[in-house]
Amino acid sequence: MKVLIIEDDPLHRSYLHEAVSAALPECGTVIEAENGTVGEKLARDHKSAHIVMDLQMTSRNGIEAARTIWKERPETRILFWSNYSDEAYVRGVSRIVPDGAAYGYVLKSASDERLKLALRSIFIESQCVIDREVRGLQQKSLGQTKGFTDSEYEILVDIALGLTDRTISKRRGLSLRSVQNRLQQLYDKLDVYQSVGDDHEDGRFNLRARAVMVAFLRKLLNYSALERAEAELQEWLDGK
Amino acid sequence: MKVLIIEDDPLHRSYLHEAVSAALPECGTVIEAENGTVGEKLARDHKSAHIVMDLQMTSRNGIEAARTIWKERPETRILFWSNYSDEAYVRGVSRIVPDGAAYGYVLKSASDERLKLALRSIFIESQCVIDREVRGLQQKSLGQTKGFTDSEYEILVDIALGLTDRTISKRRGLSLRSVQNRLQQLYDKLDVYQSVGDDHEDGRFNLRARAVMVAFLRKLLNYSALERAEAELQEWLDGK
DNA sequence: CGCCGTCTTGCGTGAACCCGCAGCTTGTTG
DNA sequence: CAACAAGCTGCGGGTTCACGCAAGACGGCG
Numbered sequence A, B: 001m002k003v004l005i006i007e008d009d010p011l012h013r014s015y016l017h018e019a020v021s022a023a024l025p026e027c028g029t030v031i032e033a034e035n036g037t038v039g040e041k042l043a044r045d046h047k048s049a050h051i052v053m054d055l056q057m058t059s060r061n062g063i064e065a066a067r068t069i070w071k072e073r074p075e076t077r078i079l080f081w082s083n084y085s086d087e088a089y090v091r092g093v094s095r096i097v098p099d100g101a102a103y104g105y106v107l108k109s110a111s112d113e114r115l116k117l118a119l120r121s122i123f124i125e126s127q128c129v130i131d132r133e134v135r136g137l138q139q140k141s142l143g144q145t146k147g148f149t150d151s152e153y154e155i156l157v158d159i160a161l162g163l164t165d166r167t168i169s170k171r172r173g174l175s176l177r178s179v180q181n182r183l184q185q186l187y188d189k190l191d192v193y194q195s196v197g198d199d200h201e202d203g204r205f206n207l208r209a210r211a212v213m214v215a216f217l218r219k220l221l222n223y224s225a226l227e228r229a230e231a232e233l234q235e236w237l238d239g240k
Numbered sequence C: 001c002g003c004c005g006t007c008t009t010g011c012g013t014g015a016a017c018c019c020g021c022a023g024c025t026t027g028t029t030g
Numbered sequence D: 001c002a003a004c005a006a007g008c009t010g011c012g013g014g015t016t017c018a019c020g021c022a023a024g025a026c027g028g029c030g
Helices: A010-023 A036-046 A062-072 A087-096 A112-123 A132-142 A150-161 A165-172 A176-190 A207-217 A223-239 B010-023 B036-046 B062-072 B087-096 B112-123 B132-142 B150-161 B165-172 B176-190 B207-217 B223-239
Strands: A002-006 A029-033 A050-053 A077-082 A103-107 B002-006 B029-033 B050-053 B077-082 B103-107
Touching (some): A010 A029, A010 B010, A029 A036, A050 A112, A062 A087, A087 A103, A087 A132, A103 A112, A150 A165, A150 A176, A150 A207, A165 A176, A207 B150, A207 B223, B002 B010, B002 B036, B036 B050, B050 B062, B062 B077, B077 B112, B087 B132, B087 B223, B103 B132, B150 B165, B150 B176, B150 B207, B150 B223, B176 B207
Parallel strands (some): A002 A029, A077 A103, B050 B077, B077 B103
């Protein structure tokens, strides 16, 4: 059995190396990659079926790397080992995981025990292991309960990118009014209407910009999600 | 001599501990704090004059912690040890450093040698040590060359927070038109006018939202800066 | 089939935004 | 002092936004 480690930080990388060796004595070789780009390459070269990787790397985002890896070999098992449980990450991951694939999401703050347990569960037993904290978000975000619809999330990203209503309508194939409907719906859910002291109307926000801000503070958006969205946008702009 | 380490990540913390011991044999005791809050407290209790700390901690931001520490004892020497050289961080740090204080900014990607050298320079020689990469940003951001004025940065933050022109004008004591002047100036510098194919006008952006987006992509803004700005905003809103 | 909830679309209005033009106040420089 | 650059301000108008109102489209359910 071969395990590929994709992780930016040298300290974390060697820690992972050790943890993998300890948790999986049957593991013959452990390979290391220091960013997403070489990670993809090594995964291809070694046909490695077992990967532990960080999200948030400078060179190439973990989600990007995972997407191309899974595109080539959907049965690859990936354990995401991340510092954060931002809803943006969780949503990004669950958007790209292939049907029936075994994967995991463990926080770096988890104990050694939990990490090792997750390693065995995923790589040996082919089971999905999602950190409890992450799991909660996933329920909320995918289920409709209290969370955001895909269409709401979509338009949130679009205004964060700085598109006009008209441009959004073209991109998403909607009428101008529909776009604005979704925006209202988004403003509702994000609770942007706190006029603070409703006595005098001066304490008011620019709804569009404010929505992006609170989404960001709530970790619904983060840098990597926006970076990815920007790339998609440029692609679309080039295409037409 | 006592050294206080303030760092989220246990691995990085122990690495730092070791590096400090190796670089400063004359250092008697090394204290560790796992977030900004206890870091502040320990700094107060131990009257520790030498601090190494991370920016970007979950509990309490490094910049916040440094500010209160410096407010109490401006002669404290602080070495910031960070993963990133975002202009937002650099700007945030240089905004709070007291006159004549010795401090440093070293990236985590720096070699052991460089870290140890920086430790000695700052704590023994009272010299400022700024990583080369960071230094470049600092020049640009503080000097007027190619960078952003304080007033431009200020209004950038304000629209990122989601304030209306009117609210900004009240907050900053300007007329509505002046606010809009600064906005124009900001849009210029951020180069928001790329109408892509200028043949047909469809590829257009919402300038306000787009400005925030490109500033974010350029690391002019980041989470911690916005978090801080939001706190200040709430303070101001409560005040009146 | 008829009723109802959800989603989409068009129209119209008032507000906010973007910005050119022009007058005024500063601080700087020859 | 005159001249000039830089910043603040008011005015006016063209555009985009936010949103209420209302008319259709689609799918489930009795």
